[in-house]
Amino acid sequence: MSKEPDRLFAQPLPQVPDFAFNEDVVRVFPDMIKRSVPGYPTIVENLGVLAAQFAQPNSVLYDLGSSLGAVTQALRRHVRTDGCRVIAVDNSAAMVERCREYLNGQDSMFQELLPVEVVEGDILALQFAPASVVALNFTLQFIAPEERLALLGRIRQSLLPGGALILSEKLRFNDLEEHALLTDLHIAFKRANGYSELEIAQKRSAIENVMKPDSLEEHRERLLAAGFSKVVPWFQCLNFASLIALP
Ligand SMILES: C[S@@+](CC[C@H](N)C(=O)[O-])C[C@H]1O[C@@H](n2cnc3c(N)ncnc32)[C@H](O)[C@@H]1O
Numbered sequence: 315m316s317k318e319p320d321r322l323f324a325q326p327l328p329q330v331p332d333f334a335f336n337e338d339v340v341r342v343f344p345d346m347i348k349r350s351v352p353g354y355p356t357i358v359e360n361l362g363v364l365a366a367q368f369a370q371p372n373s374v375l376y377d378l379g380s381s382l383g384a385v386t387q388a389l390r391r392h393v394r395t396d397g398c399r400v401i402a403v404d405n406s407a408a409m410v411e412r413c414r415e416y417l418n419g420q421d422s423m424f425q426e427l428l429p430v431e432v433v434e435g436d437i438l439a440l441q442f443a444p445a446s447v448v449a450l451n452f453t454l455q456f457i458a459p460e461e462r463l464a465l466l467g468r469i470r471q472s473l474l475p476g477g478a479l480i481l482s483e484k485l486r487f488n489d490l491e492e493h494a495l496l497t498d499l500h501i502a503f504k505r506a507n508g509y510s511e512l513e514i515a516q517k518r519s520a521i522e523n524v525m526k527p528d529s530l531e532e533h534r535e536r537l538l539a540a541g542f543s544k545v546v547p548w549f550q551c552l553n554f555a556s557l558i559a560l561p
Pocket residue numbers: 335347358378379380381382383384385403404405406409435436437438450451452453456457
């Protein structure tokens with residue numbers, strides 16, 4: 315994985331462009347996500363552990379919005395169920411290209427890993443195969459709000475009995491005091507990870523038009539409306555959380 319530090323927002327920009335998963339972001343992405351998302355390494359590793367409990371024989375495990383394939387790699391480290399294969403999907407050509415390079419490197423080192431297919435495509439246009447695990451790790455927040463329910467409905471329809479959707483997201487909070495406190499603590503987390511006030515402010519302008527977090531209550535209601543029977547939060551660190559949704 316690239317070790318290049320994220321300095322994308324370190325210099326004052328005359329106008330901060332909307333955030334995009336382009337070549338510049340791809341180069342620094344492992345550093346950026348680790349320094350920006352509290353609990354990210356714990357979520358990714360345990361997503362593999364959880365997936366191993368839900369994986370069903372001869373089924374597909376989806377990593378939707380796979381970026382550089384961190385979740386795919388965790389699935390491959392933990393899932394040992396017969397006949398499973400991973401399909402990783404991302405619509406950023408730059409992410410997909412680098413992800414394929416990383417996974418090919420892994421393939422050449424370990425022969426017993428689950429087969430993986432990396433697809434460059436829009437998850438909103440995906441024809442889902444019968445799946446036992448679907449991971450949406452910090453991806454739904456980048457999908458247009460009006461598309462989210464239908465996407466979750468299609469995922470629910472594809473899930474086999476015994477399977478699960480694992481959904482990780484940045485949260486907003488309906489209680490204004492709670493929202494302000496956790497937002498301030500998230501900024502303190504970024505500062506502690508070496509981001510300057512300028513970097514924090516410019517990143518915030520870059521993502522505000524493209525990333526629209528929901529509250530935990532909105533997630534729960536939408537997942538139930540999409541046909542899931544049970545929603546179980548299994549992790550929260552500051553304003554970032556991960557949920558298990560059962561079919
Ligand atoms: C924050 S990143 C996900 C991080 C990754 N899952 C991980 O755990 O390292 C969001 C990803 O979703 C992808 N994405 C956003 N909208 C998408 C869509 N409609 N279809 C496919 N991928 C999408 C972006 O290109 C980006 O790589």
